[in-house]
Amino acid sequence: MSEEKSSPIPDAEILRAQRKGAPPVPPIEKSAEKKGYDLKELVEMNVRWSQVIYEQNKKISRRLTAMTVASYLRLFIFIIPLILAFIFLPPIFHDLMEQYANIFGTNAQGLDVNGLLNNIDPSQVEGFLQQLNR
Numbered sequence: 001m002s003e004e005k006s007s008p009i010p011d012a013e014i015l016r017a018q019r020k021g022a023p024p025v026p027p028i029e030k031s032a033e034k035k036g037y038d039l040k041e042l043v044e045m046n047v048r049w050s051q052v053i054y055e056q057n058k059k060i061s062r063r064l065t066a067m068t069v070a071s072y073l074r075l076f077i078f079i080i081p082l083i084l085a086f087i088f089l090p091p092i093f094h095d096l097m098e099q100y101a102n103i104f105g106t107n108a109q110g111l112d113v114n115g116l117l118n119n120i121d122p123s124q125v126e127g128f129l130q131q132l133n134r
Contacts, residue, residue, distance in 0.1 A: 037045075104116070
């Protein structure tokens with residue numbers, strides 16, 4: 001009674017590889033009289049496994065490339081606004097500070113708090129405290 005050896009590549013794995021887009025892997029036909037694999041069958045199995053692995057590696061390579069491109073895009077999306085802010089915001093802040101200085105009558109070095117406090121009337125402080133208590 002001779003036993004028929006099964007292929008070392010399980011049928012489920014072959015079907016799964018074919019569903020995922022790998023090239024079809026033809027099964028090896030064995031006669032019932034053979035008890036072992038000869039060199040030709042081993043080479044054929046090796047070639048089929050290599051094809052499946054090659055297809056998987058191509059997919060992995062494409063995904064890694066896409067992930068690398070996406071990470072650079074995310075980096076640029078974060079860095080470009082910072083660079084633009086560094087370039088364009090200082091003149092805007094300078095203009096705002098000049099307007100602020102003109103409104104409150106301060107110099108370009110900052111707000112003169114002592115001058116503002118000296119101009120406050122005690123009745124203004126009492127009115128402010130009454131509004132806070134409401």
